[in-house]
Amino acid sequence: MTSLFVATTYARGVNVTIGILLLLNALFAVVTWPTFFRRVAKDPRAKDAAGKPTRFLTVHLVLLVIAMVLAVASLVGGIASVVGAW
Numbered sequence: 001m002t003s004l005f006v007a008t009t010y011a012r013g014v015n016v017t018i019g020i021l022l023l024l025n026a027l028f029a030v031v032t033w034p035t036f037f038r039r040v041a042k043d044p045r046a047k048d049a050a051g052k053p054t055r056f057l058t059v060h061l062v063l064l065v066i067a068m069v070l071a072v073a074s075l076v077g078g079i080a081s082v083v084g085a086w
Helices: 002-042 055-085
Strands: none
């Protein structure tokens, strides 16, 4: 009976730790990627002579979208992990 309690308590601690890491990951992505993209958008390589977006900008936009999707997934997973641990 005692070993079951210890294992359950340990698992809760791990869930909370993983949940916090996922939440920090989501926060980091939401803070850094939009700032990075604003800098990319101002870069001269972002638009051609006609003012149209280049592949440079398009690739970074795709990376931003993927990063935001992963941030949402991290946020959901982090919340589920922390709430599920209680």
